[in-house]
Structure formats: structure tokens, C-alpha cells
Amino acid sequence: MKRLASLLLCLCVAPTWAGEVTGTPKLDIGRGGQCVEDTQWMRKNHMHMLKHQRDEALRKGIRDEKISLKNCIECHASMKDDSVIARADSFCVGCHKYEAVKLDCFECHSGKRKSAWLQQRDAK
Amino acid sequence: MSYTSPNQSRSPLYNLLLATGLLIVLGSLLAVHEMESQGHIITGMNNQIVWGLPHVFAIFLIVAASGVLNVSSIGSVFNKPAYKARGPLAGLLSIAMLGGGLMVLMLDLGRPDRVIVAATNYNPTSVFAWNVLLYSGMFAAVVVYLWTMMEKRMYPWSKPAGLLVFVWRFVLTTGTGLIFAFLGARQAYGSAILPPMFIILSFAWGLAVFHIVQSSIFAWNGIRQDEYVQKRMRNLMGVFVVSGLYFVVTYHLTNFYFSRQSAFEYFILRDGGIYPQLFWWGYIVIGNLLPLLLIFHPALGKSKSVIGASLAIILGGFAFLYVFIIGGQAFPLDIFHGYAVSSTFGDGEIAAYRPSVYEALLGLGGLGVAFMITAIGIHVLNFVPREIPTKVGHH
């Protein structure tokens, strides 16, 4: 019982302590706006949507213009650096850090707005 | 268990060995960490030699893990009491080497963090996918088998369990051989003789590992080995070596007969630099002639020469696999027959490979894991063959 009590105490204390450091993430949402679903729905379901979409797009060639990682980035990349991952408060990174969820997409995918990427390539 | 383990396993030397094993395993994990953060660029592997030293270690361990079970099978399936007493140790060694080999294989993956995908997306036409089932099933089967051998009330089940393991390991080593047998486009592989060849080689390699571990345990605990049993096991190992050699020779000779394959054979047996060297000196001389001499020469064949023969067989096995796996990839693919070819991607060239310290550490880590499982297993349970009560002196 004592052990249980101390465990509960730990559970309560640890997040409080963490809360002083973090707080609700301030995100650079880029252009922002709603195109697929409302914000709460997207917060909760975007990962399922992306996973569903990636199989459709890659394996079946069904490329949805709206529901695609590229399209998310198009609106949500920062207006300053055209990226969803470049800074601690970038759209994807900021929230994933807050929720402590590993962000695996961008080991392969570009986190940049395509127009910006093309500009950068052509400048080379 | 009604008797206690006769191990002197609390000695400082035991702890030292265990610490060394742990250090080797930690070294391999460090190497893996580097490979993970920097990529395979820090290994010697490249787009031409895609499987390297880690695979030599892994395949040796997995093949030997299957072969060592011969000892159990001869006991349980063919009812030879001397082998029955050794069954548990063979089972432990099998689990240990399988564990070590699989660790190397998995940690060498480009994305080991995703290995679970192999379970969630299963391709029934891939022999790698079959092997996922075969290897994990093997663990389970051997654990059950050990249980039936070591728990008195389970004894009646030891024969069916032994039969299951007997069949399973044949299928398993066939699966390992098929990895290469299915590579129809490569000169070195794509032959139906490879699965049986791997099975026979597994017998020799497994028994060699068994001899070394058994001799170490006996020496450690001051047990003298029964000479009759030793002679039988020694001669059996000799027969396995000769059979393995027969398969390897047949494989190369049939290749020579096909003119489309002869360029590859000249490469691997004569012109290929390190590969023919390793084949003739490593596999033929050290892996076959030396052990056969040590086993069958009338003046030799005592305990020490059996250990020597076993070590030579293991070294020969590594040499063979290095030539088979890496030499087989080093020879250029024959994409345009009848043409001399050149490109920026190694077409028409012998591929270069120099193993890096990271992959060597990873491979050694597999041996380390196998050693740790064995050493700890012997320490906590009674795996020591127990039919010989003659204790000579105390350690």
C-alpha cells in the first residue's frame, strides 16, 4: 500500500515538475487555416490519415491532392523558413516534442515546402 | 532437480570470463549504435558487397546452432545413451548460438528499429520471411525439448519433442541454404545443392563447437571423459567433415562443368586473391585436412587433438563462409554475356571489400552473446553431461 502511495505521488509530482518547464506548445503554424477537418479532429487523427494515405499513394498510386503530407507541409510550413521541422517551434516538431512522440516521417520525407525546395535547387 | 550442478562456477576465473563476454557484447552494441547514427557507411559493406562480415558470423552461428542438435537427436531419436546424457548441453548451445546469430543478423539491418514490420507484413514467397518463423519456432521447440529432457515427469515426451526438433532443424538449415539457393541470377549461388550442403556442414560445425564446450566444462570440473564415448564422437565428427567436403567439392566441380560458370570457379579457386587463399588454406587445409589428420591418425586422436581438430573445423567454417558469402558477391554479375563491360557501378569489376572494426565488433558480439547464454545456462541449471562419475582431482 505504501508502495502504491509513493508510486501515485511520483506520478503526480513528475508531470507538475515538467509542467513548469514546458506548457502548451507555441507553434509556428505557417499559413494555417482549415482544409481537411477541424483542428481538434486533425490533432487526434492526422497520423491515421497520413498512414492510410501513404499506402494508397505509394502502393496504389492514388494520390489525393488534399490529403497528402506534401499538402500539409504546403500550408503548415513556416513562412520564415518554409519548413515544418527546422526549429523547435516548427509545426510538426513543436507538437511532437510536447507530446513526446517520435517523428519518423522526415528521415525520408522532406520537411520543406516544394516551391521553396525547387527554388533552392535551381539556385544551385 | 535431484542433483546439484558439479560446477565450480563461483571461481574468479568464471567471473572473469563472464565479464569478458559482457565486454564483448557491450562492444558490439557500441558498434551498432555507431552504425545506427552514422549509417552503414562506417562498415566495409557497400552496394556491391551488400552482405559482409556480420553475415559470416551470423550464418556460422545459425548453421552451427542447428548442427549441434545432432548430439541431442542421436540420443533421443536414435536412443544412444551416451548422447542422451549430452542432449541438454547440446540444446543449450543451440539456443545460445541461435540467439547470437539472430542478434547479429537483426542489428545489421538498415532499420533494426523497424524489425517488427517483419511480423506485421509477411511475404509468403520470401525465404527470409519463412526463416523468421523457422528461427523463432526453433527457439520454442528447443526450449520444450530441454524441458522434456530435464524435468523428470516430462521424460516420456522427450522422444516426440526430440523428433520435432530433429525435423525442425533440417527444415531450418534448408531455409538457410535456400537464402542462397534462390538467388538464381548470381553465379556463386542459385544451386539446389546448397541446402543439403549447409545441412552437412552444420553437422561438422555443430559437433566441433560441442566438443570444445564439453571439453572445457569437463576440464573445468575435473571430469575425465569416457574414452569410448570420446572415440565415437570424434570419429563421427571426422565422418561429418568428409561428408561436408564431398558436398563442397561436388558443388565446385559441377560448376566447372558448365562453361558459363567456369570463370567464376577460376576466380574463387585460383585468381581471386584473398578468396582462393582462404578457400585452400583456410577451408581445405585447416578446415578439413588438419582435423582429419588429428582425428584419424593412429598416434593422435586423444582429447587434446580432438580440441585442436574442433578449433580447426570452426576456423575452416568461417573461412568457407567468408569465401562463399563475400567472394560470391565480389565476382561481377554476368549481365551482358559475351561482352566486356565497364561502368561507374562496378560492372565487370571485382568488387572490393575491407571489413571495418564496427562489423567485426558486431560479429564478435554474436559469439559473445552465445558464450554468455552458455556460461550462464551452465551456471544456473544442470547442463553438464553426467554419465561419467570419475572425478580426478578438484579444480
Add this chain to the structure above:
Amino acid sequence: MSEIDTQRRNFLKTSAGAAAVLIAPGFMLFDIAHGKPQGASNKVRWGMLIDTAKCKSGCNDCVTACNRENGLSGGTAATDSQWIRKIELKDISSGREVSLPMMCQHCENPPCVDVCPTNASFKRVDGIVLVDKHRCIGCRYCMMACPYKARSFVHEPLHDQNPDVPRGRGTVESCTLCVHRIDQGGKPACAEACPNNVILFGDLNDADSEIAKKLRSLSSVQIRADLHLNPGVRYQGI
């Protein structure tokens, strides 16, 4: 309940309630409202016909275009990715010289797909052979199985990939036939870049396409036809 816990809770809370969120109905509603885009068609088989008589030795334009399109470094070290390469051939008996581009042959019966343990290597219904990098664990068995040595393993972490062409460390990759262009109605970058029109891209199944007509009237070969893989890339003049 600590402050941050409440925050997280509110952050993720939906009006539908946290306990019973079903994804599928949401998608169905969305699909109905939005209309589904067309995927790859199994009536099509994409392929290429390469006229080696027109291919110039020493010309590397297809390779350069591929590297640029797909964001490859262009390096030729043994650990660098090369999706397309120029091979210089010399007939050993006659001395006749040929130059040609070599890439994934997009087989009908691809060995890389057969051996892949996780179905990461797959063939799209329109014949394009691809690697699903979400599933690739980097075992490299497909590289061992490919008779054309068409695949590369990404040996280093990558940055700044083309948004249309995801690539990443620890996975295997190869020519995608520029699938991202094909799906927009375009053709592969190499075919577009070739100054001598060596590479003819098209639908092998469409009897009226230029490639089908040429294949009907000219003699062409499949490389390593002995393996019965029926590649989608065919060659003239070898």
C-alpha cells in the same frame, strides 16, 4: 490532476469523446464529399525501349537528369546510390562497342519482390517496381536477388530530399521510373533529358502507343531473358 495533465487532455479532447473514436467513418464521409482520385491502372504496363544505336558513349545526360530529379548526390563511390548508370560494352569476339543506360528493368516477375520479407519491394498494378520505405527494414536481400544490380542501399543519413522523392538512410532504393512524374501524366526524367531520343517511354499494353508499335516492328531484346522475368525495359541493337 496536475496542470499539464489537464492541458494535454484538453489539447487532445474532441467533441466526439475520447473513448470511442472510429477513424473509418470519418474517412468515408470525407471520401464521399471529396471524390476519390484515380489510382494506377492495371490496364497499363509502363515500359521503355532503349535504342542503343543512338546512345553515345561518354554521354551521361540521362544519369545527370536522374540524379537531379531524384535528389541523388551524383557520387560514384561504392556506397553511393546510383539509380541509372551508363554501361560501356565491348563484344569480346568482334570488338563491336555499345553504350547503354542501365536501371531497374521493372520486371513482370521481379525477384526483388519475391525475396522481400516485408512486402516492401512491390510491383504496382501498372508494372512499376518500387520500394515501400515505410516497410523496408534494410536487409538487402533484394539487392542480392536483382540480376541487374539495379538497387542501392542508402549508407548515410540524408537531408533535404526532393519533396516528391522520399529517400532515407538504412533503406534500399532504385529507379522508380519517376513514378511521381508518371502519376502527373509526365515521363521519366532520363527519357526527357536524353539529347538523342534513345529512351522511348510508354505503355506496352496500348497497341497504339509508339513504344508498342516499335516493339511490334523492330527486333528488341530483354536483358537476361534466360531468367524469364519479362522486364518492362527493352533494348535495341545488342
